[in-house]
Amino acid sequence: MQKETNLTVGRWCDRWFCKNQGRWSGSTVGGYHNLIYRHILPGIGDIPLAELTEDTVTSFYDRLRSQGLSARSVWCVHLLLRRCVDEAARGQHIPYNPVRLCKEPQPEAYQTTPLRLGQLQRYLNAAEQLGALPLIYTGLSSGLRQCELITLSWADFHIRPVHSQRTAPADPQQQSGTSSGRDTGNRLLCVPQSQDRSAVSAPRVLLPPQADSETDGLAVGSLPESAASVQGGGDMTLKDYILRWQEIYDKNQSRPTTYAAHGYLFKNHIVPGLGDIPLSELTVEQVGDFLEERKHFGGHRLESPEYPGLGEHTMRHIHRLLQQCLDQAIRDGLIADNPARAFYYPKPKKVSANVLTPTEVED
DSSP: OOOOSSOBHHHHHHHHHHHHGGGSOHHHHHHHHHHIIIIIHHHHTTSBGGGOOHHHHHHHHHHHHHTTOOHHHHHHHHHHHHHHHHHHHHTTSSSSOGGGGSOOOOOOOOOOOOOOHHHHHHHHHHHHHTTOHHHHHHHHHHOOOHHHHTTOOGGGSOOOOEEOSSOOOSOGGGOOTTEEEEEOSSEEEEEETTSOGGGOOOOSSOOOOOOOHHHHSSSSSOOOHHHHSOOSSTTOBHHHHHHHHIIIIIHHHSOHHHHHHHHHHIIIIIHHHHTTSBGGGOOHHHHHHHHHHHHHHTTSOSSOTTSOOOOHHHHHHHHHHHHHHHHHHHHTTSOSSOGGGGOOOOOOOOOOOOOOOHHHHHO
16 A cells, blocks of 8 residues: 655544544543644644654643643643554554654642541531432442442442341241341341352452443353454454453353453453454553553543542553453464563552541541
């Protein structure tokens, strides 16, 4: 194919955006459109793509700062421009990506004002009076975002042993509903009859409700023919292999709660970020950009401070899941190396909580 010699940065960014916007959510499309058409195109859009250099990009960032753009916004422009020009380099429109040679702008850190103990206690008391304390407590203890909390239902919680001063009746037939009581000393353990007692445990993560398998095709559901029938690498995308891996390996080797958690991470993070990339062409740079974007933005649109990035635990789960899936792809002979193994997410430190004394509560 004959390559275009008069392709400018503006034309390429416009083409890249129009080609890929169908893969993104509405908020992501809005954020990318703002960065490209308000900053990148007016700043360097007329420069021929083949003549784009490290100095040109660095000067462009300096002009954005001088125009009053925040450090975080300049950093967002850099991430998007790097991703866009990466695609041009892979398509051999240019020999390399000069944006990757630039020193990455550092966004300013968020400034937070922690609540005093008295303020926190008054807040929790008010939440209890309004009947919102269980929801708030679940959010604080699990790390779920607000949009995930409000979609929770009772089906998302597992029954857990609780201490009680009463004991179960001697006659199991006296129990009402679908639960049976068992005398456990000073503890009453209720187990639904439809659930095996060995499966009763508190999950390590709280999951939003599972979507219908016909709509997401990731959490449960059957494996599409296109994924099941592929025996070699070919044009298989990462999404195709994830579907195959879930059905053949994960579903048979993981507990139901773990399998559902994997489906949630695949559907909401890994597939939207990397799913359309051919498995054999997945690179360390692409995985690094994906992990960096999720860490700082959590999959939401850029320049949105109300949507912070994902927490350390979630990032570790995403990385380990992607690494596990690609390790199996190596064993299946589909790829030679695992690009996810170029990164390391240490186990987060446990958070130590200070228990309020009666005097502090009164204050």
